[in-house]
Amino acid sequence: MDFRLDEEQQALRESVRDFAREVVAPVIGEHYEQHTFPYEIVRQMGKMGLFGLPFAEEHGGMGGDYFALCLALEELARVDSSVAITLEAAVSLGAMPIYRFGTAEQKAQWLPKLLSGEALAGFGLTEPGTGSDAGGTRTRAVLDGDEWVINGSKAFITNSGTDITALVTVTAVTGTKPDGSKELSTIIVPSGTPGFTVAPGYSKVGWNASDTHELTFDDCRVPAANLLGERGRGFAQFLRILDEGRIAIAALAVGLAQGCVDESVKYAKERQAFGQPIGNYQAIQFKIADMEMKAHTARLAYYDAAARMLAGEPFKRQAAIAKLHASTIAVDNAREATQIHGGYGFMNEYPVARFWRDSKILEIGEGTSEVQRMIIARDLGM
Numbered sequence: 001m002d003f004r005l006d007e008e009q010q011a012l013r014e015s016v017r018d019f020a021r022e023v024v025a026p027v028i029g030e031h032y033e034q035h036t037f038p039y040e041i042v043r044q045m046g047k048m049g050l051f052g053l054p055f056a057e058e059h060g061g062m063g064g065d066y067f068a069l070c071l072a073l074e075e076l077a078r079v080d081s082s083v084a085i086t087l088e089a090a091v092s093l094g095a096m097p098i099y100r101f102g103t104a105e106q107k108a109q110w111l112p113k114l115l116s117g118e119a120l121a122g123f124g125l126t127e128p129g130t131g132s133d134a135g136g137t138r139t140r141a142v143l144d145g146d147e148w149v150i151n152g153s154k155a156f157i158t159n160s161g162t163d164i165t166a167l168v169t170v171t172a173v174t175g176t177k178p179d180g181s182k183e184l185s186t187i188i189v190p191s192g193t194p195g196f197t198v199a200p201g202y203s204k205v206g207w208n209a210s211d212t213h214e215l216t217f218d219d220c221r222v223p224a225a226n227l228l229g230e231r232g233r234g235f236a237q238f239l240r241i242l243d244e245g246r247i248a249i250a251a252l253a254v255g256l257a258q259g260c261v262d263e264s265v266k267y268a269k270e271r272q273a274f275g276q277p278i279g280n281y282q283a284i285q286f287k288i289a290d291m292e293m294k295a296h297t298a299r300l301a302y303y304d305a306a307a308r309m310l311a312g313e314p315f316k317r318q319a320a321i322a323k324l325h326a327s328t329i330a331v332d333n334a335r336e337a338t339q340i341h342g343g344y345g346f347m348n349e350y351p352v353a354r355f356w357r358d359s360k361i362l363e364i365g366e367g368t369s370e371v372q373r374m375i376i377a378r379d380l381g382m
């Protein structure tokens with residue numbers, strides 16, 4: 001067992017780390033304050049190939065793997081989570097369903113733009129009335145001749161309303177199964193389709209430079225050929241996408257947790273109290289040592305889940321553990337980093353204020369902590 005990164009992985013990590021420090025850090029505070037989407041950063045991430053990281057070259061990808069994506073997410077989130085979630089949602093929720101389940105035509109039509117970062121896609125699963133219980137989907141799609149007619153709404157959909165959003169994949173009830181349960185399918189809805197309305201962006205506690213909207217479908221018609229994969233496979237499709245996505249969110253959470261360590265070490269060496277740097281006090285050192293321990297163990301958890309996934313082994317439990325643990329310690333580290341910064345930690349100009357505001361959603365998005373515990377317990381046979 002070897003958790004050391006090879007040369008290529010180290011080079012990727014270094015280049016994303018430099019990009020985050022040199023390009024993202026100087027401007028992201030302003031985007032966050034103004035609630036503006038960082039188009040220029042996204043354009044540059046596209047040029048670096050980040051949107052194509054885990055995809056095969058034949059579709060315009062970089063020929064890397066899911067672990068490479070996780071490494072990039074960790075380094076971005078170490079500086080800023082809005083940028084990191086934009087990449088995570090674009091790749092693991094936006095492009096991945098088309099890559100995994102799309103027809104040859106769908107792949108040819110959408111993947112080149114999505115994998116270059118020229119366009120973004122959203123993943124429309126959550127609804128205003130149902131999130132954790134995704135099987136409770138109420139949005140309906142009825143086949144009328146050679147078109148799907150979609151009615152319903154989706155809530156909190158990331159990357160769904162930017163100027164470069166090309167499509168949203170929408171989970172909808174398309175019928176009833178022989179056992180009486182809902183038949184769920186996934187349908188591609190291109191941006192601008194009549195009947196598809198994107199509400200103004202939410203006012204959020206954190207991730208303020210990321211794009212999140214409620215979506216409404218009102219007799220929205222798309223070609224029958226926009227069905228993603230097989231009819232009735234919607235449930236299995238989103239379970240697969242979310243299992244993988246949990247590893248990516250864990251990596252993002254580890255990045256935030258490590259960013260808290262970075263900022264705390266720096267501040268503790270500079271800030272004087274009672275005649276010496278606060279970092280000289282063991283109470284502060286111990287806080288930072290615990291933060292580093294938590295970031296490190298959470299990193300090992302996501303490395304393990306990613307390794308199992310890439311080896312083709314079952315990884316559901318490990319992905320849930322990684323997501324649960326990493327999001328928990330991200331919240332812990334953000335709280336402690338703010339404490340170490342004292343009153344300045346409560347000022348938005350300090351990165352730790354952003355880390356604190358961005359940490360809580362990690363225990364909610366792509367499956368709450370309660371849902372992760374349900375997955376782990378179920379996998380243990382309960």
Ligand SMILES: Cc1cc2nc3c(=O)[nH]c(=O)nc-3n(C[C@H](O)[C@H](O)[C@H](O)COP(=O)(O)OP(=O)(O)OC[C@H]3O[C@@H](n4cnc5c(N)ncnc54)[C@H](O)[C@@H]3O)c2cc1C
Binds near residue numbers: 122
């Ligand atoms: C900023 C942001 C971005 C998002 N992006 C996307 C996106 O791109 N695409 C998308 O589809 N969704 C997205 N989501 C939705 C997100 O995945 C859901 O919010 C999340 O899954 C929780 O669903 P919910 O909000 O409906 O909470 P609920 O499911 O209503 O849960 C409420 C509370 O009840 C608990 N609970 C529910 N069921 C149980 C149970 N059986 N046992 C114990 N406790 C339970 C939950 O853990 C939670 O604490 C996003 C959300 C946010 C805030």
